[in-house]
Amino acid sequence: MGYRGGCLVLSKIYSCVLNGLDGNLIEVEVDISNGLPALTIVGLPDTAVKESKERIRAAIKNSGFEFPMKRITINLAPANTKKEGTHLDLPMALGIMDAAGQIENEKIRDFAFIGELSLNGKLNRIAGVLPLVIALKNSGFRKIILPEANAEEGAIVQDAEIYPFSNLNDIIRYLKGELTLSPLQGGKSIHNDKNNRDLEDFDDVVGQESIKRAFQIAAAGGHNLLMIGPPGSGKTMLARRFPSILPDMTYEEALEVTKIYSVAGLLTDQSSLITKRPFRSPHHTISSIALVGGGRVPKPGEVSLAHYGVLFLDELPEFQRNVLEVLRQPLEDEVVTISRINGTLTYPSKFILVASMNPCPCGYYGDAVHPCSCTFPQIKKYLSKISGPLLDRIDIHVEVFPVKYTELQGEHRTKDTEQLKIAVEHARKIQIERYKNEGIFFNSQLKPKLLKKYCKLGSSEKALLEEAFHKLGLSARAYNRIIKLSRTIADLSGSDQILVSHIAEAIQYRNLDKKFWNMQ
Structure with a gap:
């Protein structure tokens, strides 16, 4: 022209x-x-x-x-x-x-x-x-x-x-x-993201076998996890090694994550395609907008930057309560919706939430060695910062205890990342095949209708679950999450049916409801 x-x-x-x-x-x-x-x-x-x-x-x-x-x-x-x-x-x-x-x-x-x-x-x-x-x-x-x-x-x-x-x-x-x-x-210049550091190995963690098992279940079924324990018990160390046992990202997943980082302006000259699962650990002073996204010119928040990866919230009660409450929608819907006068934006947020916290302000409530200096009202106020609806969306609650001296000096080798990851990948393959016509991929995504279809229980399993429901004072959402956990534990063991042993182990990951949350 x-x-x-x-x-x-x-x-x-x-x-x-x-x-x-x-x-x-x-x-x-x-x-x-x-x-x-x-x-x-x-x-x-x-x-x-x-x-x-x-x-x-x-x-x-x-x-x-x-x-x-x-x-x-x-x-x-x-x-x-x-x-x-x-x-x-x-x-x-x-x-x-x-x-x-x-x-x-x-x-x-x-x-x-x-x-x-x-x-x-x-x-x-x-x-x-x-x-x-x-x-x-x-x-x-x-x-x-x-x-x-x-x-x-x-x-x-x-x-x-x-x-x-x-x-x-x-x-x-x-x-x-x-x-x-x-x-x-296009497609010929793809290389691995060199900016991502090498993932740390669970082999570095001495002891804590029960916690490693909880992380393996969380990785296999895409379940959220909360660790409660005193300072120095290894909560942060364990969380940082969690991405190492997650399955490798597919090309489609890597492309979607890279799009998010591209929009956020976080790609560098050395990185093209992000091939390692994200691990985001925001400080407890973060605002709700920075966590879920938004702003005058909307940008993805931490929950979207953790897409297909892990969002780690250390010292959970130190976060502002209104900030924690905005997590409920992305945890449930796996997307973040941001409404503005000019339109509505949607960012994906399929992440696994890993959180850690002390059992009280001083950190030593229930510790066998260090006496707790907190009063009951102080502990109650501290725990009340985390709402029941948010806790219900966290499938696994585990108590982490400090490693004993004998374990630190011992030569006993525990399961490393490779062994844990093999079992996780096998369980994931079972779920992908099972739900290939349902539009979901993991047990944690099961809705009530699908829960009845794929998680059928026998009379013994129902009786055990009923007893736990009444003794622990569980909500309907927590009840469903125990069944989802049981389904994942069964997949890890290679069982088609959910057995009493699977239900019993799943209940263990909710028994802290009675120890901590019922005092609220």
């Missing part, structure tokens, strides 16, 4: 904007007409998009091209969709130059463009490239021009041709045919 027969012609360039983790195709329409020099952007642009007019003007001039001294109108279509981010700089700049006749290459319609411009025409790294490229490819654009710093991230996407550039001048030269560049073929 550009000048044709002395008339100015509309230019149309394609790009994309984010809506949560998904992208929406955007048409950047540019019209240049006679009148007082002005640059107007319409189509619901946010502040960052409005400010781009100054970056675009300087970038074009400092790249050695002429900025049209005309009346320029840029429309971002569809006009009823909110446009956010700085990555529309590049398509708007190219639209202006195309409408002004400085490119004159119809092949520009075959490309989609994303990139932020600096004042000297350099292309800066942007956040959210991966979901943008996926959306553009799904919209029919295989050829995508983007910043060189985002090349590895964009090249993750299969069947996409990525053309990375470092500045505006080189892009213009390429579009004019003055420069050649071979594209990166």
Whole structure:
């Protein structure tokens, strides 16, 4: 497009904007007409998009091209969709130059463009490239021009041709045919995330066999877990080794996690595809928005950054109660819904919650060695910071005791990560096959209707469960979670049926309800 027969012609360039983790195709329409020099952007642009007019003007001039001294109108279509981010700089700049006749290459319609411009025409790294490229490819654009710093991230996407550039001048030269560049073929530059440290091994943990067993059950069935114990008993050490026994991520899982980190701006030059399960451990001073996501420009929170991985909350009662309560919806629904005046965003949050806490403010309630200095009202107030509905959503409650000196000095070797992981993977395979037509993957995802179908109990098992229900004062949700735990324990043992021994072990992971929570 550009000048044709002395008339100015509309230019149309394609790009994309984010809506949560998904992208929406955007048409950047540019019209240049006679009148007082002005640059107007319409189509619901946010502040960052409005400010781009100054970056675009300087970038074009400092790249050695002429900025049209005309009346320029840029429309971002569809006009009823909110446009956010700085990555529309590049398509708007190219639209202006195309409408002004400085490119004159119809092949520009075959490309989609994303990139932020600096004042000297350099292309800066942007956040959210991966979901943008996926959306553009799904919209029919295989050829995508983007910043060189985002090349590895964009090249993750299969069947996409990525053309990375470092500045505006080189892009213009390429579009004019003055420069050649071979594209990166999508899917060929995938490598493991080198930023993730090597996972720690359960072999480093001396003793604590019962706690390791609880972690194995949690990993096998996707169950949430709470550890209660005095300081120095190894709660944090155990939690940090939990991801090592989770099954390796599939390509689809890795791609989804990487999209979240891309939108959050947490991918680096050294990382393209995140291949290790996330482990997020936010400080207890975290706000509810930082935990579940949101903000003026909504971003994923810690629960989404822990997607397909582990969210570890150390010293659980130290978190603000209103912060803990916002966990209830993502724990139940496995998604976070953020409503704003311009629309509703949804971020995935399929994580395993691991939490730890002291049994009282001083940490030594019930300890056989250290006397507890807390009064009963202090203990009650401390435990009351965690609500019953939140506790009901945590399947496994275990008490962690300090390791004895004889265990520290002993030569006895315990199960390491590899042994624990093999059993977990076997149990996961059983569940995937069992629920292949149900739309779920783990026992922890069983709904009441499916619970009756896949967790049938005999008379002895029902009698034991009834006795536990009355003695422990369990809620209906806790009752269902004991059955889910029993199903996972049965899968780990290779049993098709849930037996009394499986029910008995599952009840052990809820018997702290009577010791701690009933005093509330």
